[in-house]
Amino acid sequence: MPDAVFERMRELERQIEYHNDRYYNQDDPEISDYDYDQLTQELRALEAEHPQYKSEHSPSDRVGGVSSNQFEKVAHQVKMESLQDVFSVEEVEEFLQKITPEGGVMPCVVEMKIDGLSVSLEYRGGRLVRGSTRGDGLVGEDITVNLRTIKDIPKTIPFQGFLEVRGEVYMPRASFEKLVERQIEEGEKPFKNPRNAAAGSLRQKDASITGERGLSIFVFNLQQVEGKAFTAHSETLRWMAQQGFPVSPDFVLCQSAGEAVERIREIDGLRGKLSFDIDGAVVKVDDLHEREELGSTSKYPKWAIAYKYPPEEKETILREVEISVGRTGALIPTALFDPITLAGTTVGRAVLHNQDFINEKQVGIGDVIVVRKAGEIIPEVVAVKRHCEGSQVFQIPAYCPSCGTKTVQAEDEAATRCPNPHCPAKNFRRLWHFCSRDAMDIDGLGPAIIEALQKADLIEDFGDLYALTFEQVVELEGFQEKAAQNLISAIEASKKNDLPRLLFGLGIKNVGKRASELICERFPTLEAIMAASEEEISAVDGIGGVMAQNVVRFFAQEENRRVIDKLVARGVNTTAHKQAVGDKLTGKKFVVTGKLTRFTRKEIEELIKQNGGKVASSVSKATSYLVAGEDAGSKLEKAESLDVPVLTEDAFLELIQ
């Protein structure tokens, strides 16, 4: 018997390590958090019962995750701990009772447990100087450039001393839904939940991709502060809010276990209505001195506990699998099942992604399936509970349901695609994107009208929109004169749109709204963008290699060029309203130091960017020039030691003349 226990413990450790790697390092978990928590609970219970069998390096003593070599490492001065989690409110009560002195009180703060990823932010002299991931709690990854792309993270704060705060970077539901929709459209593997999406988006080598993902942050702890003394956690939260940080939303200070439990229940009720995802509630001792006294284990603080809400799963019957075709031609299978209520809403459909996913779960029509709302929003088919008699694993059709072309599956990807460039379903998606609000914003050109125009053979691609006439539109069923006139006017008006809207509307993989703006700032005409090389595009501040490659590939395709020719011939504006001054500094990296006499810091940085250069904050071998004013210190020394050319302000001006 003890042998069996020993074996089971090793097996659990092995499984937990495996899932830790999938979750923390690959941002692609295989099992649900709930299932994972079951494994850790079992291991913890066995370890308590048989301490002699416990491994020296048990995963229950370690904070999950390692820091990859992709980023520089950061040693955390204050350990970034995990939280002990419990699954019932009784355990929360027990926890509070244990630490409350006889007859006394132990005020605690109840916060929402944001489902994202933990980061540390460091400020000096009122400026954000470094941001990092948790890693294993002691050593994380330097992701400062990525964090800088998050709008809600203050880059400057009033407080001038050294400050380190800890917060949770998360992906709001709206951003998550948009991202998943796009990933499905493009036939990519979508993120399973907002946490993985946030983690995957933040740890991008190409920070411009991070910038496109609409991430946000809530700050929930003050790690270190220079020269200030606080007595309570709630006080630090209020102070951090004054400094401009978005802090833990709607935190409540409770005086008793009863109040804390009541608040946990309240948060549960709010869950469906929040604009972000939470996976529980955190209860923390408010008094900072008490916290110190309570201390920590090797993994958790003893002054806090996380209550986790149970997931909602239900069984239903799969009735049908619908196939739609995405913008890039990916065939997307969607399960249609008998509607069920999950986390407060009725759901009747869930995307089945691709053939691999269907095969893995052995999904067939008529089967009893288990559906869950992952991260509260997007329903997913978790498993088949029972096969229906004679059911067969569903097969994605070998022919496109829209145009009948034989589908293809590239070796290196899971999606089945329709390769026909004239496929109406594919073109429908592209047209829809082109007309959408962030792109050309053509009022009144929604999906129903696009379909009607396609059916009447009036348009194939978005170039054709600009050849539509009033007479053609008014002929369509259900169109009155006024509506037809409005549509034609809206299309006409869109011709004047600024270039970034057009570029975004083209639907280039990964190139979102922000990236389009950045590219157009540097290359102010469509012609210039089309002529630019991968190197030139990736030299744009904020645009990385992956994106640059996608842009070049897009314009290299004959069909895309043909559509663009139509746009140009029909008078669509292809020039940016706001133009860059020049490109004299393309590909050059500058560092500016010392007291300047001809410009402010901001002005010179602006000039560098307007001329196509980049500005960095520290001198390295990659620096092209150091512009040094009076009293230049260590940066000048470093530049000299690395043989980086040093420019005076006048010499700099000559460069851009």
Ligand SMILES: NC(=O)c1ccc[n+]([C@@H]2O[C@H](COP(=O)([O-])OP(=O)(O)OC[C@H]3O[C@@H](n4cnc5c(N)ncnc54)[C@H](O)[C@@H]3O)[C@@H](O)[C@H]2O)c1
């Ligand atoms: N599905 C899988 O395969 C898999 C694998 C590994 C881990 N996991 C999940 O991750 C969990 C373990 O991860 P963990 O160690 O990061 O613990 P955790 O996510 O359960 O809790 C700790 C984290 O909560 C975050 N947090 C959010 N809001 C907070 C707030 N208001 N105050 C304080 N902290 C807040 C912090 O960033 C902290 O790091 C597991 O319980 C499981 O749910 C899943």
Ligand SMILES: [Zn+2]
């Ligand atoms: Zn097709």
